[in-house]
Amino acid sequence: MKCKELSSEDQSLNKHLINTQKYQQIAQELHEKNVKLIAVSKTKPVEDILALYNAGQKDFGENYVQELVEKHNALPKDINWHFIGHLQTKKVKYIADFISLIHGVDSLKLLTEINKQAAKHNRKINVLLQVHIATEETKFGLDENELDQIMKSSELAQLKNINVIGLMGMASFTTNEQQIENEFKFLESLKNKYPGLTELSMGMSSDYHLAVDHGSTMVRIGSLLFGVRA
Ligand SMILES: *Cc1c(COP(=O)(O)O)cnc(C)c1O
Numbered sequence: 222m223k224c225k226e227l228s229s230e231d232q233s234l235n236k237h238l239i240n241t242q243k244y245q246q247i248a249q250e251l252h253e254k255n256v257k258l259i260a261v262s263k264t265k266p267v268e269d270i271l272a273l274y275n276a277g278q279k280d281f282g283e284n285y286v287q288e289l290v291e292k293h294n295a296l297p298k299d300i301n302w303h304f305i306g307h308l309q310t311k312k313v314k315y316i317a318d319f320i321s322l323i324h325g326v327d328s329l330k331l332l333t334e335i336n337k338q339a340a341k342h343n344r345k346i347n348v349l350l351q352v353h354i355a356t357e358e359t360k361f362g363l364d365e366n367e368l369d370q371i372m373k374s375s376e377l378a379q380l381k382n383i384n385v386i387g388l389m390g391m392a393s394f395t396t397n398e399q400q401i402e403n404e405f406k407f408l409e410s411l412k413n414k415y416p417g418l419t420e421l422s423m424g425m426s427s428d429y430h431l432a433v434d435h436g437s438t439m440v441r442i443g444s445l446l447f448g449v450r451a
Pocket of ligand 1: 261284305306391426427441443444
């Protein structure tokens with residue numbers, strides 16, 4: 222598929238033209254550290270995604286299935302799409318034929334459905350298990366014990382159309398850097414318990430430097446690249 226260029230008319234209509242200079246700086250910094258940059262484009266228009274794409278970015282992250290499907294249909298096909306939100310089991314089928322990595326998996330039920338849908342498309346889908354490392358209450362993410370249960374389960378071993386390649390986590394929403402560091406260190410230690418896991422998806426706009434210092438292999442950055450979300 223041919224990549225659409227932004228016409229000058231498009232550009233003048235686009236009220237929130239994004240800052241590709243900032244992008245180049247962050248991309249370069251992460252490239253030097255061998256950390257993958259995932260540009261989190263949720264709620265942002267395809268024009269903004271194309272602007273980063275044309276500046277060289279190939280990995281984008283989205284949180285909502287319908288929005289992701291629409292953007293996938295509208296944008297160049299060599300984009301690697303990451304699903305970083307909470308994925309409902311019944312919606313796996315809509316993204317199974319193209320998704321590059323699913324970050325937030327936190328149940329065997331969901332792993333089983335991803336495996337089933339991947340098999341239908343003759344694919345192997347890469348996934349990350351989400352661990353709850355923050356202090357805030359949330360329904361999402363595994364604790365250490367639940368992670369262990371899944372990792373050693375015989376069910377997981379039988380799912381031939383998925384690869385569990387690493388862990389994902391979100392640190393507490395706090396300005397206390399020591400606490401954020403401790404949470405990242407904890408996630409890193411969990412990853413290191415399992416030699417088969419190579420990827421660590423942690424770090425967002427406000428804390429990605431700390432995440433990179435503690436072994437992150439991919440950071441999910443939204444507002445720093447695209448501006449704050451409404
Ligand atoms: C929105 C979101 C991000 C990006 O957050 P920013 O603070 O805008 O960088 C990263 N990870 C997840 C899971 C998100 O939902």
